[in-house]
Amino acid sequence: MEESPFYIGNFSQSGREDLDDLEFSDQVHAVGMGAFYACPNLSRVVLNKNLNYISPLAFAACPSLKEIVADSNIIALAPNAFAQNPNDSQDLKAAALEPAQILLKNPSYKLEGGLLYNAKWRSILFAQDKNLRAIEFPKNTKTIGWYAFDGMAALEEIDIPQTVEWIGERAFSNCASLKKVTLTKSVKQIVRAAFMNCRSLEEFKFPKGMEEIAPLTFSGCENLREVEIPLSVRSIGEAAFEFCSSLEKVTVSKWCQIADGAFDKGVEIHRI
Numbered sequence: 001m002e003e004s005p006f007y008i009g010n011f012s013q014s015g016r017e018d019l020d021d022l023e024f025s026d027q028v029h030a031v032g033m034g035a036f037y038a039c040p041n042l043s044r045v046v047l048n049k050n051l052n053y054i055s056p057l058a059f060a061a062c063p064s065l066k067e068i069v070a071d072s073n074i075i076a077l078a079p080n081a082f083a084q085n086p087n088d089s090q091d092l093k094a095a096a097l098e099p100a101q102i103l104l105k106n107p108s109y110k111l112e113g114g115l116l117y118n119a120k121w122r123s124i125l126f127a128q129d130k131n132l133r134a135i136e137f138p139k140n141t142k143t144i145g146w147y148a149f150d151g152m153a154a155l156e157e158i159d160i161p162q163t164v165e166w167i168g169e170r171a172f173s174n175c176a177s178l179k180k181v182t183l184t185k186s187v188k189q190i191v192r193a194a195f196m197n198c199r200s201l202e203e204f205k206f207p208k209g210m211e212e213i214a215p216l217t218f219s220g221c222e223n224l225r226e227v228e229i230p231l232s233v234r235s236i237g238e239a240a241f242e243f244c245s246s247l248e249k250v251t252v253s254k255w256c257q258i259a260d261g262a263f264d265k266g267v268e269i270h271r272i
Contacts, residue, residue: 008035010055017041020064024048031058040064047071054081056147061085072108075123076145076168077116100128112138122163124148137161144171146191153177156200162186167194176200183207192216192237199223202246206230213240215259222246229256231272236262 005027013019014037022036023046030053036042038061045059049071056078059065063084077099100116103109108120113136114129122142126149127135133154141161146168149155157180158172165188172178173196181195185207195201197220204218205228215237218224225246229236231253238259241247249268252258258269 006030008032010034011037014038020044022046024051026050029053031055033057034060037061043067045069047074049073052076053146054078056080057083068102070103070106070109072106072118072120074103074125075118075121075143076148077103077125078147079126079150099125110138112136117141127152137164142166144168146170147173150174156180158182160184160187165189167191169193170196173197185209190214190217193219196220202226204228206233208232211235213237215239216242219243235259238262241267 006029008028008031010032011034013035016039019039019042021044022042026048028048029050033055034057036059037057041064042062043064044067046069052073053076058081060080060083082099108118110117110119114132115127116125117138118125122140123145124141125145126147130152131154132152135158140163142163143166144164148171150170151174153176155175156177159182162184163186165186167190169191170193173193175198177200178198179200179202181204187207192214193216195218196216199222201221202223203226208230209232210230211232211234213233213236217240219239219242222243222245224244227250229250229252233256235257236259238261240262242261244264247267249270251270251272254271
């Protein structure tokens with residue numbers, strides 16, 4: 001995504017030594033990956049009322065950062081957004097606690113069942129405990145944020161509540177033991193790479209009415225053998241089913257646009 005008044009681009013402000021006190025304008029809705037990475041003098045950040053999305057490493061490796069003030073409208077926050085030493089895997093695990101400590105100062109954010117949750121917008125930001133074997137979704141959950149459950153190796157089955165409408169980028173990626181996902185027709189959008197590298201996943205049924213399968217959604221799901229794609233789907237993105245070596249056949253609408261590389265060579269595409 002390119003830089004705009006609404007979006008701070010990936011690594012666009014990284015390394016700036018002149019930044020010390022940062023307050024976003026109300027126009028900004030999203031902060032890109034590593035946008036303020038390694039800004040050595042950045043000590044205070046005020047996240048405005050319209051800011052909804054904070055990407056991985058957005059404020060990582062900023063050693064002087066001591067104060068973060070968050071409004072109540074964040075619906076997607078990568079666990080390592082504020083990691084102090086992003087090259088250290090142990091530090092990344094510890095850094096997952098930092099956003100919770102920051103946001104829990106605001107009464108809109110709650111810890112429920114090991115999940116950091118925005119109660120105002122009914123959005124799961126991420127699991128604080130990556131070793132959870134089961135997920136108890138807070139009542140009336142509406143969205144599941146970027147990277148919310150990424151890398152949770154113990155998860156085997158997920159039952160998405162009927163209230164969920166949106167599943168963010170890489171929300172369940174790298175869940176190595178995940179075998180079954182249950183969705184309902186309430187889900188309107190699944191963002192790119194949401195289930196990437198879930199190598200134990202064997203089957204998946206999309207909700208009726210869904211119109212798009214985003215790029216990389218199931219890339220690397222090597223045991224995925226069966227996918228039920230509703231006729232409402234009008235586009236399948238690049239590499240959506242890349243490296244799905246067990247997938248042999250799919251049925252799609254004759255109107256569906258399939259990007260180059262969406263499926264591995266040899267997958268039979270049956271149109272009706």
